[in-house]
Amino acid sequence: MIFDMTYLAVPIAAKDLEGARSQMRFAAGAGAEMLELRTDYFENLNVLLVRRAVEAARETGLPVIVTCRDVREGGARDYETRLRAEVLAGALKAGAQFVDFEYANFAETLHREKILAALAGNSKARLILSAHDFKGRFEDIGRIYRQIAGAYPAAIPKLVYTARHINDCFEAFDLLNSTSGERAVLCMGEAGLISRILAKKLGGFVTFASVDQPTATAPGQMTIEQFKGLYRYESIDEKTEVYGVIGSPIGHSLSPAIHNACFAGAGMNRVYLPLHVEGGAAEFERFMDGVLRRDRLGFRGLSVTIPHKGHALEFVRRRGGAVEPLAERIGAVNTVIAGRDGRVSGYNTDYAGALGAIVDGLGLERAGLAGMSVAVLGAGGAARAIVVGLCDAGAKVLIYNRTVEKAKKLAEEFGCAYAGLDELKGPAARLVVNCTSVGMYPHIHETPLPKELITSGMAVFDTVYNPPETLLLKQAKDAGAKTISGMEMFINQAAEQFKLFTHSECNMSVLRKTVLDSLTF
Numbered sequence: 001m002i003f004d005m006t007y008l009a010v011p012i013a014a015k016d017l018e019g020a021r022s023q024m025r026f027a028a029g030a031g032a033e034m035l036e037l038r039t040d041y042f043e044n045l046n047v048l049l050v051r052r053a054v055e056a057a058r059e060t061g062l063p064v065i066v067t068c069r070d071v072r073e074g075g076a077r078d079y080e081t082r083l084r085a086e087v088l089a090g091a092l093k094a095g096a097q098f099v100d101f102e103y104a105n106f107a108e109t110l111h112r113e114k115i116l117a118a119l120a121g122n123s124k125a126r127l128i129l130s131a132h133d134f135k136g137r138f139e140d141i142g143r144i145y146r147q148i149a150g151a152y153p154a155a156i157p158k159l160v161y162t163a164r165h166i167n168d169c170f171e172a173f174d175l176l177n178s179t180s181g182e183r184a185v186l187c188m189g190e191a192g193l194i195s196r197i198l199a200k201k202l203g204g205f206v207t208f209a210s211v212d213q214p215t216a217t218a219p220g221q222m223t224i225e226q227f228k229g230l231y232r233y234e235s236i237d238e239k240t241e242v243y244g245v246i247g248s249p250i251g252h253s254l255s256p257a258i259h260n261a262c263f264a265g266a267g268m269n270r271v272y273l274p275l276h277v278e279g280g281a282a283e284f285e286r287f288m289d290g291v292l293r294r295d296r297l298g299f300r301g302l303s304v305t306i307p308h309k310g311h312a313l314e315f316v317r318r319r320g321g322a323v324e325p326l327a328e329r330i331g332a333v334n335t336v337i338a339g340r341d342g343r344v345s346g347y348n349t350d351y352a353g354a355l356g357a358i359v360d361g362l363g364l365e366r367a368g369l370a371g372m373s374v375a376v377l378g379a380g381g382a383a384r385a386i387v388v389g390l391c392d393a394g395a396k397v398l399i400y401n402r403t404v405e406k407a408k409k410l411a412e413e414f415g416c417a418y419a420g421l422d423e424l425k426g427p428a429a430r431l432v433v434n435c436t437s438v439g440m441y442p443h444i445h446e447t448p449l450p451k452e453l454i455t456s457g458m459a460v461f462d463t464v465y466n467p468p469e470t471l472l473l474k475q476a477k478d479a480g481a482k483t484i485s486g487m488e489m490f491i492n493q494a495a496e497q498f499k500l501f502t503h504s505e506c507n508m509s510v511l512r513k514t515v516l517d518s519l520t521f
């Protein structure tokens with residue numbers, strides 16, 4: 001058997017043999033590279049049942065790990081350790097290639113001897129000795145690893161713990177990096193997602209995917225379809241360059257779908273991950289330092305979104321990296337490029353994305369914006385990039401914001417006028433740009449601009465892109481006004497990021513199609 005791969009294993013977690021058979025067929029059809037028969041899910045567990053299940057697993061042609069997990073380490077049912085050890089011994093006799101036993105129980109002579117005797121009768125089989133922490137990180141993961149390796153050197157150590165924060169994954173990466181041979185180190189939970197994808201890049205022995213969400217056997221487990229479709233698991237190897245989007249929350253982000261599709265379309269050995277960095281500047285910094293210090297992870301570029309764009313600017317500055325002047329003026333970095341020499345640089349693609357959407361939407365050259373009256377609704381990060389862009393182009397900008405002080409601050413910085421959002425009374429501008437989050441999914445029945453204020457001579461640009469046609473844009477269209485969707489800005493800024501990541505143009509039709517396919521509407 002060849003072990004120089006990271007198996008994508010699918011747990012089979014059924015209460016009876018029929019259910020297990022059907023899950024196995026499904027898993028094999030979905031592209032599983034290995035099955036993990038979770039016999040602790042069986043009702044009325046017995047050795048004969050497990051032997052039959054192993055035979056069924058072998059019919060799929062896939063290698064099988066047989067596990068009968070202790071309830072104290074995440075098992076589904078509270079079966080006695082004696083029975084569980086017998087089940088594993090039976091599985092080995094039936095030809096299972098791997099059995100997974102808890103290291104804590106292996107320490108007991110009786111169970112150890114039973115399993116070792118069965119292993120002696122199946123020379124091709126391997127023992128996985130595992131330890132799990134469902135609450136958080138192990139007290140000393142290195143010590144457990146050494147204990148397992150010392151207790152039975154032929155075993156494959158498997159250490160799985162819960163990441164409470166994405167920064168908890170670094171310990172898993174370091175253990176993989178400092179050890180060799182067959183071993184698995186994985187993090188559970190949403191915060192552990194990157195450990196399960198990068199396991200292959202770092203040479204872990206196995207990673208786990210569910211067939212669908214309800215059959216997941218560990219918190220945060222992804223589906224095999226996500227692994228294979230979205231993250232192109234097959235093409236990940238040690239040379240794969242890693243990219244991602246940092247934000248909090250990040251689950252809604254379209255960036256992984258877009259950039260992975262564009263990387264795939266261009267045949268590039270790159271993967272793009274969602275990076276949920278909870279917390280503020282300190283957590284952001286820890287994450288950035290963590291990925292950049294570990295060159296083997298191969299992080300080369302990062303998109304940055306709420307609430308970390310300001311933190312990204314600070315980070316690049318502190319590292320002595322180059323911040324493009326535009327990003328300095330906007331006060332936000334939404335793209336960080338990491339060179340192989342450890343140098344970082346910061347950019348802002350929102351500006352170009354927004355200006356491109358406006359001039360294309362209005363059918364103008366940039367110079368055509370000079371002197372145009374523009375009402376910007378909102379004074380947050382998006383508004384800031386757009387105000388800078390419009391002011392650079394010579395537009396006359398009036399900023400309306402719910403919190404007037406924020407409008408005042410932004411307006412004073414760039415020489416604009418300002419007012420409270422509730423002071424918006426007449427069709428004061430030729431172009432209205434919504435930079436508030438009002439109207440964004442799921443609040444699709446809201447609009448920041450009363451429809452009576454929209455006239456046919458106006459143009460309305462809504463930066464909200466989910467849905468692509470907001471209530472504001474629908475009402476603008478009904479009033480005969482020109483409309484520009486936030487999707488155009490989003491597509492433009494993603495294309496700019498792709499250029500920064502790869503020094504090449506992305507396929508715009510792939511990008512556009514991916515955005516449309518991924519949106520809720």
Ligand SMILES: NC(=O)c1ccc[n+]([C@@H]2O[C@H](COP(=O)([O-])OP(=O)(O)OC[C@H]3O[C@@H](n4cnc5c(N)ncnc54)[C@H](OP(=O)(O)O)[C@@H]3O)[C@@H](O)[C@H]2O)c1
Pocket residue numbers: 306350353377378379380381382383401402403406421435436437438440448463464465466486487489490491493
């Ligand atoms: N198309 C794109 O590529 C793209 C890129 C970036 C952002 N965006 C869009 O821009 C929106 C804002 O993003 P951001 O980064 O600027 O966020 P942000 O910095 O948090 O700013 C949010 C803005 O929305 C206002 N706001 C929020 N809820 C409101 C409400 N109920 N009524 C009135 N005003 C409200 C805030 O006003 P206060 O100051 O009073 O809180 C603030 O001006 C996002 O929702 C997103 O859809 C689009």
